[in-house]
Amino acid sequence: MVKIAKFLYVLIISLSLFLFAITVDGAYVTRFWCYRDLDCRKDMCKPPFNPRCHNHICICRLWGL
Secondary structure, eight states, X not given: XXXXXXXXXXXXXXXXXXXXXXXXXXXXXXXXXXXXXXXXXXXXXXXXXXEEEETTEEEEEOTTO
8 A cells, every 4th residue: 555655656746747847937848840940930939039950959049149
């Protein structure tokens, strides 16, 4: 019985950490896969940031930095 309770406790903690990790500012983070900067969506970043392809994932960065 103790093993089951411990397993459920670890499961609840793991799931809550996972849900916390994928949530940023109350919105779920979606990763856009890319091969070049033009593959990234233009509306994914707030100004003055622009979408940029880095390690095949779109990120928001200032151009030139």
